[in-house]
Amino acid sequence: MKYTKLFGKPSKNKFRDLESINAELLIQGGFIHQEMAGVYTWLPLGLKVLKKVENIIREELNKLEAQEILMPALQSKEKWLISGRWDNVDVLFKLPSQTDKEYALGATHEEIVTPLIAEYVKSYKDLPVAVYQIQTKFRDELRAKSGILRGREFGMNDLYSFHRNQEDFDAYYKKVQEAYFKIFARLNLDVKMVEASGGDFTKKYSHEFHVLTSAGEDDILACENCSFAQNIEIASLKDGDKCPKCGSVLRIAKGVEVANIFDLNTKFTDAFKVKYTDQDGSLKVPLMGCYGIGTTRLVGAIVESSHDEKGIIWPREVSPYDIHLISLASRDEKINNDILQKTDNLYQELIARGYSVFWDDRNKISAGEKLKVADLLGFSTRILLSEKTLVKNKVELIKRNEINAKMFDISQIIDNL
Amino acid sequence: MKYTKLFGKPSKNKFRDLESINAELLIQGGFIHQEMAGVYTWLPLGLKVLKKVENIIREELNKLEAQEILMPALQSKEKWLISGRWDNVDVLFKLPSQTDKEYALGATHEEIVTPLIAEYVKSYKDLPVAVYQIQTKFRDELRAKSGILRGREFGMNDLYSFHRNQEDFDAYYKKVQEAYFKIFARLNLDVKMVEASGGDFTKKYSHEFHVLTSAGEDDILACENCSFAQNIEIASLKDGDKCPKCGSVLRIAKGVEVANIFDLNTKFTDAFKVKYTDQDGSLKVPLMGCYGIGTTRLVGAIVESSHDEKGIIWPREVSPYDIHLISLASRDEKINNDILQKTDNLYQELIARGYSVFWDDRNKISAGEKLKVADLLGFSTRILLSEKTLVKNKVELIKRNEINAKMFDISQIIDNL
Numbered sequence: 001m002k003y004t005k006l007f008g009k010p011s012k013n014k015f016r017d018l019e020s021i022n023a024e025l026l027i028q029g030g031f032i033h034q035e036m037a038g039v040y041t042w043l044p045l046g047l048k049v050l051k052k053v054e055n056i057i058r059e060e061l062n063k064l065e066a067q068e069i070l071m072p073a074l075q076s077k078e079k080w081l082i083s084g085r086w087d088n089v090d091v092l093f094k095l096p097s098q099t100d101k102e103y104a105l106g107a108t109h110e111e112i113v114t115p116l117i118a119e120y121v122k123s124y125k126d127l128p129v130a131v132y133q134i135q136t137k138f139r140d141e142l143r144a145k146s147g148i149l150r151g152r153e154f155g156m157n158d159l160y161s162f163h164r165n166q167e168d169f170d171a172y173y174k175k176v177q178e179a180y181f182k183i184f185a186r187l188n189l190d191v192k193m194v195e196a197s198g199g200d201f202t203k204k205y206s207h208e209f210h211v212l213t214s215a216g217e218d219d220i221l222a223c224e225n226c227s228f229a230q231n232i233e234i235a236s237l238k239d240g241d242k243c244p245k246c247g248s249v250l251r252i253a254k255g256v257e258v259a260n261i262f263d264l265n266t267k268f269t270d271a272f273k274v275k276y277t278d279q280d281g282s283l284k285v286p287l288m289g290c291y292g293i294g295t296t297r298l299v300g301a302i303v304e305s306s307h308d309e310k311g312i313i314w315p316r317e318v319s320p321y322d323i324h325l326i327s328l329a330s331r332d333e334k335i336n337n338d339i340l341q342k343t344d345n346l347y348q349e350l351i352a353r354g355y356s357v358f359w360d361d362r363n364k365i366s367a368g369e370k371l372k373v374a375d376l377l378g379f380s381t382r383i384l385l386s387e388k389t390l391v392k393n394k395v396e397l398i399k400r401n402e403i404n405a406k407m408f409d410i411s412q413i414i415d416n417l
Numbered sequence: 418m419k420y421t422k423l424f425g426k427p428s429k430n431k432f433r434d435l436e437s438i439n440a441e442l443l444i445q446g447g448f449i450h451q452e453m454a455g456v457y458t459w460l461p462l463g464l465k466v467l468k469k470v471e472n473i474i475r476e477e478l479n480k481l482e483a484q485e486i487l488m489p490a491l492q493s494k495e496k497w498l499i500s501g502r503w504d505n506v507d508v509l510f511k512l513p514s515q516t517d518k519e520y521a522l523g524a525t526h527e528e529i530v531t532p533l534i535a536e537y538v539k540s541y542k543d544l545p546v547a548v549y550q551i552q553t554k555f556r557d558e559l560r561a562k563s564g565i566l567r568g569r570e571f572g573m574n575d576l577y578s579f580h581r582n583q584e585d586f587d588a589y590y591k592k593v594q595e596a597y598f599k600i601f602a603r604l605n606l607d608v609k610m611v612e613a614s615g616g617d618f619t620k621k622y623s624h625e626f627h628v629l630t631s632a633g634e635d636d637i638l639a640c641e642n643c644s645f646a647q648n649i650e651i652a653s654l655k656d657g658d659k660c661p662k663c664g665s666v667l668r669i670a671k672g673v674e675v676a677n678i679f680d681l682n683t684k685f686t687d688a689f690k691v692k693y694t695d696q697d698g699s700l701k702v703p704l705m706g707c708y709g710i711g712t713t714r715l716v717g718a719i720v721e722s723s724h725d726e727k728g729i730i731w732p733r734e735v736s737p738y739d740i741h742l743i744s745l746a747s748r749d750e751k752i753n754n755d756i757l758q759k760t761d762n763l764y765q766e767l768i769a770r771g772y773s774v775f776w777d778d779r780n781k782i783s784a785g786e787k788l789k790v791a792d793l794l795g796f797s798t799r800i801l802l803s804e805k806t807l808v809k810n811k812v813e814l815i816k817r818n819e820i821n822a823k824m825f826d827i828s829q830i831i832d833n834l
Contacts, residue, residue: 007546007548033536035493036493039491041486044484069461070467072456072570073570074555076453112458129424136553140516
């Protein structure tokens with residue numbers, strides 16, 4: 001992709017009137033566009049990040065033998081009445097229609113997935129089973145805030161698992177925790193898992209996953225040294241106490257909840273009368289767990305925890321483009337043409353080798369301006385060609401998350417990526 | 418994927434009470450699950466088809482330098498008032514909220530994309546530009562019918578292009594037509610393009626793309642011989658007339674509209690005051706086109722036009738799995754174990770070579786039952802291993818769309834795919 005062709009170019013104006021860093025940087029960079037409070041369009045650059053995040057989640061969940069499905073946003077009121085949540089979830093959008101039927105607009109999918117399981121799971125041989133989706137959710141928030149951290153329409157990955165017994169459930173619950181930490185590691189996110197009290201579910205236990213950042217809405221009591229953390233709502237300890245795990249000091253910090261997992265036991269499988277025939281011929285109710293990661297929220301959390309005063313620093317695996325190519329102009333037209341020609345050659349060769357490449361191909365734009373845009377956009381790796389580098393037949397390689405540039409022969413740059 | 422692990426197994430029961438062949442076969446096969454009238458869950462097998470259809474569209478549109486974005490379903494009432502369509506589109510869902518704000522639930526996206534373009538297109542240098550999305554649409558249909566051909570919630574690919582002048586627009590409009598025919602060819606669909614009168618748009622012209630099938634809702638006057646076709650609503654000719662193009666006979670046939678394209682001229686760019694500075698410094702309003710393909714509807718149209726009395730016949734490019742492996746049981750336990758072992762080896766090798774493979778690994782199931790399921794599911798290529806084939810060290814290769822099986826040495830089957 002060439003800069004001059006990109007739809008959704010970065011803006012020179014800072015959006016400092018916004019209430020959150022993720023919104024400021026993502027909007028200025030041309031990653032997202034705000035349509036209304038809590039509602040965004042994903043522009044080409046932002047959508048690339050979002051899809052990479054989604055695919056990382058897919059890869060890790062597929063390893064758990066979870067199968068991807070796609071459930072609808074339009075949901076039957078009757079099913080929400082059966083679960084008892086039609087009148088209890090205050091953020092549930094209720095949609096009238098010309099057929100006089102009223103729909104719920106999916107804020108979550110227990111009401112859909114549980115009766116679905118009831119139709120396909122009949123025998124103990126069909127268990128355990130886990131299905132997931134990556135889908136758009138709607139929540140009628142009184143106040144949408146914090147950029148893409150809390151929207152009225154947002155992307156989510158929700159996974160649901162069903163089991164014959166507690167032991168099988170517990171093992172899977174543990175596996176999902178591990179998969180989540182693999183996902184967070186690939187996103188370069190430092191995440192704390194905390195025990196939590198939990199919303200409108202009756203359950204044995206639940207866990208939240210928090211990225212510690214000042215943009216967070218939750219108070220987390222976290223050890224300064226080890227992985228110990230508790231949500232302040234249920235914490236038995238307080239700021240300044242000793243960590244029960246390592247003896248270090250506990251401090252209250254702000255956390256963005258990027259995921260949560262619940263042991264639902266038979267709350268929904270009872271309500272929707274899910275029964276399977278066990279090996280001994282008896283009818284039993286499966287145990288259920290649900291596991292959710294906010295996909296759009298993760299993008300926001302990455303920006304909150306990985307930026308500097310110049311712009312975003314995308315982790316390599318979710319950088320919209322692998323390479324940001326920069327050709328600096330020369331006042332000498334012949335030299336300038338040579339720079340453009342060599343950059344174009346490198347551009348084509350990188351693409352032929354399978355890299356995704358973004359080339360700032362603007363002519364007669366200052367080095368300062370091009371570098372400023374590159375810092376704002378924050379793609380993980382940058383290659384710069386200029387009169388100064390090419391006179392030595394070299395190019396400059398800069399990682400967004402490192403300070404020093406390295407010089408390589410232009411013929412050897414690809415092998416050094 | 419092994420049959421025994423699949424979530425959403427095919428059913429032995431035919432669903433003959435449904436009103437359409439696509440719903441009957443897709444539901445019986447475990448591709449989709451009906452949640453309510455016009456609302457479906459996409460099960461693992463169906464979602465694979467849908468994603469392949471989406472990716473074919475992506476590939477062909479990316480060649481037109483269209484850029485993918487993702488716009489929201491929640492849309493501002495104010496924008497629909499500006500376009501004058503808030504009270505004029507009878508299928509528009511209107512969503513109340515606890516903040517007293519009322520939303521439109523996206524039935525189409527002209528009201529979102531046009532002001533978006535206004536923010537990013539300022540100069541003639543920013544034109545032409547084309548953006549597209551693959552996204553979920555909502556329509557408050559009085560009667561949802563024909564399976565996934567007309568739903569209340571459905572997948573769509575919508576492309577919008579903006580141009581400096583009619584010549585540039587016309588050239589792009591033509592390019593999109595060609596891209597659409599490439600997409601249909603990859604889906605093995607025989608599609609007629611017809612001139613059409615057009616819905617609620619004021620426009621110079623529009624075209625519809627119809628798959629001719631008895632499940633269609635539209636009457637199309639089509640030449641028996643050549644590509645000439647007209648929508649009966651605007652046709653100047655009638656059934657039995659001579660084709661003006663080739664002299665053959667015109668016949669009325671039923672068509673499923675899988676796509677449509679519109680010359681919107683300045684209808685929306687005027688309404689949303691989109692203006693760019695032209696080369697001569699004057700302010701001008703860009704011309705706009707919109708182009709839509711129903712992604713979920715395409716899946717239904719493929720089933721309508723590509724099935725036989727036994728089940729679906731997926732075109733190779735959208736077959737959920739490349740290979741359907743069938744191991745037939747033997748009553749001799751030793752031979753049976755040998756069959757399972759050899760099938761497992763082939764399964765692993767095919768996957769290692771990059772094929773997606775579905776193995777009907779059920780034990781003690783009759784050949785008749787396994788073949789019946791394979792016919793119903795309709796994956797494009799089938800490999801069968803049995804006592805009879807393995808005694809000769811061979812396997813049977815069957816294409817779903819061909820009559821005769823071919824025998825190959827088990828060691829050479831992969832090279833013959």
